[in-house]
Amino acid sequence: MYHKVLIACILAAVGCLPIRDLQAQTPDCHCFIKGVVRDDHTGQPVVGATLLLVGSNKGVFTDEKGRYQFYNLCPGSYQLECRIVGYQPRRQTIDLQEGHEENFALAEEEIHLKDVEITAQRNDAPITQPINTLSGADLTQTRGQSLGESLKGLTGLTTLQTGASVAKPVIHGMHSNRVLIMNNGVRQEGQQWGSEHAPEIDPFVATRLSVVKGAAGVRYGSDAIGGVILVDPQELPIDKLLSGEINTAFFSNGRQGVGSATLQGGIKGVTGLGWRAQGTLKRGGNIRTPGYFLNNTGSEERNFSLATGYRKRGFGAELFYSHFATKLGIFSGSHIGSVTDLLTVIERGEPLIKSGFSYTIGRPYQNVTHDLVKAEAHYHFADGNRLQWVSSWQFNNRFEYDLHQPRNDSLASLNRPELSFRLTTFTNDFIWDHKPLKGKIAGQIGLSTLYQYNLMSGRPLIPNFDQWNVGLFAIERLLKNGWEVEAGLRYDYRYLTTYRIVNRVKVTDEFRFHNASGTLGVGRNLTSKWSLRLNAGTAWRAPNVSELFSDGVHHGAAAFEEGDASLKPEKAFNSIGSVRYSVENLTVEVGGYYNYIRDYIYLKPQPEPILTVRGAFPYFKYTQTDATFRGIDATVDWKLSGRWSVGSKLTYLRVSDVRNNSYLVMIPANRWDNQLKLNLDDLNWGEKMYFLISNRWVGEQRRVPKASDFAPPPTAYSLWNVQWGATFAMAKERKLELTLTADNVLNTSYRDYLNRFRYYADDMGRTISLRARFSFGS
């Protein structure tokens, strides 16, 4: 389980002791860096933290008092990397002054002292897998969008959309039940199996969004096949002064307004306490494509969260509650009754009914709420052991209202949803971080349990069920001579019981799934410029109830989908490597992966259609095959001059159905993002300002199986965006950040293969957005 601890590596002293030899031309190597590493949380010294001078062979460990020192260093610029095993490493540049040579006989107090605080935020993500993070200014630029949309700009990521209001994150071509989302350290449990079910998370809860790519099954359990998305708020402001921020965003397309505010602080007079309150409101109307409005595509959201925490010496406890509520209008032109309807729509190329703009949300629409309560307690022992217990309750309510109400007036007046799901989940995680062995090996052993039950009413798309999961894992990490090695094992067991009515008779089915996962990874900083990470791991995924029991027409897809109760769990074997080259003006990062998924579950078209009262529908059955996902994620950041910089990101993916020697449907096409940025950091009236022009090119997906779709994937497209941003620092630690963006500035008409509305209409036209972020306090 994720838990946040701020570690401060405090450099007590940095400097160079002068020598008496003034004549020497060669710089004298008597500089030093020394200090103490303290746990910011408890104030206790951290034993066994590693400090490395990147590029050299110098690495030291903190002693039993948390002290470390580097002596006999030559003056110059160093990158000091503080690595506490189990934490995301953090680098800091230290400049060792050589300007004291002229002074000799200096007392130690007069030596240039610099307090360099390095804070490393703890992150339980595997350290040998690539992890992309959005925080700070990068995150501010995405504010106001949904979680899926916010992450879209990272390499390897894209979205599976149902129009503009529903976006699910896709990592390396995998989504829904193959991507796990950790919401403030808790597994997000909603009806993720649905391709039209967006994650019910307010990104404003987080100050950091991280994506772990590759199979992360050992740490996180089932479903972490494509990767894991970590939504993390900041550490609670224990004993700190009042601070907060207000975010507003306005989007021209859809005339959407978003407002979010956070207030946090300690409590005066009471030590050890901290609290945070946060809330978001969103309201938008019909979206517009370059040619026409999409009727009934408005949305609204009302979210809030509260958190409080207590710390005293080695003990900490936290309580968190979040409420997410959304009402999403579904484009009325996407409702089709039969294959004839769909083919007519595809041929027409645009919706028959063209509406104007409106904020009104009518049928069809989705009404979703998600409530999360999280309680956490932990204790640091003086000998270095740490225990943590995280408990959570989640309630996910999803109501879907069809376009057509019942014809019967008395039934219609009840205004019941045609589909209703209530999912309740309890989780308990218990983690023990054992004290570092020999100061080099650190690790954790954890026990995760989950109990969940689902109640549905309306159209029996998925049955009622309850399930019990338990997982036991151990991960060890070793730092030696600049090498980082990580190894882990996990065992999962799932017991699922479903309850259905078949031909007016209640049928109960039981399933037992179990799996063992492993991970092995290495990381190394080869020189100060090159670093390398390799990881091989496994992950698994039990079939979800929709894959086991679907039996009906999926209206949005004009397909009859049938499940298979004999499906086995998927097992993924993933290898992922990334290489990073970083010099002053240029950073290049290339990651490659090969993911082999055995028993991959997908919908296979059957030879004969299924006949219903609405005509014949193509018949798809959930089947298993073996699939490979191979790809490359590459990022280049090049600073051309003081002001100009160029960035490029490439996402390349090749997926194959190896058992049938074919392709798979709904695999995102390759994309290439490029940007040119002008940084103006030295103006008088804006502390920092930038202009940016960017282009996204998305290719045409040609690797599609035959006879699996009504319309071929859309052609390649290219979108241009321009952006302006400025940061104004004001008095008393107040800051105002403004961002003005024009997305799809040329109002290009396009359709994306992973947007399920591509049969019915074009994608969004031009959007001009203005974002403002005002923050105060520390």
Add this chain to the structure above:
Amino acid sequence: MKMKTVQAIVLMAVATILFQCKSASEVEPDDENELITTVLLKFTETGTSTTTTVTYRDIDGDGGNPPTRFDQVVLKSNTAYALVVEVLDESKNPAIDITGEIKEKADEHLFIFTPNPSSLLTYTYGDKDARNLPLGLTGVVNTAAAGVGMLKVQLRHQPAINGSPVKDGTSGPGSDDVNIDFSVEVK
């Protein structure tokens, strides 16, 4: 310290297991919403009182079992028939007659009869809604020379959008609630 560690571990492990309340017992799954399970085409030769009923019946709705009854339309050549359509939900007990509800909401519904080949027979509407647009619950079928083919029977559901009616007498607006291809033999 060590003992305290062990105690803490034991306490938390016990609490972990105890917290898994199995109090959520099975709940009776609900029944489905309104379905159209049965479409009846009642042909009465003009001038007689003999009615032939052609039935499409799929009691359990989409999926499950295939339609239990899917009759063929057999008509005499060069004859006029009065055609009355009935729509039922026979998955419920007692069966729900949806025909009446369609009639009440005539300005949201339209039956469309499409013969294939188009020369096989012609259909003429016998009823209208409040806006003078056809409905199709009653009508007249005129068969031509002997032959075989298909008759597509569609029920288009065309409710108003944003308060303005969209039904215009064509198949354009709305979506299919019924789309059945009956095989036809004209003798």
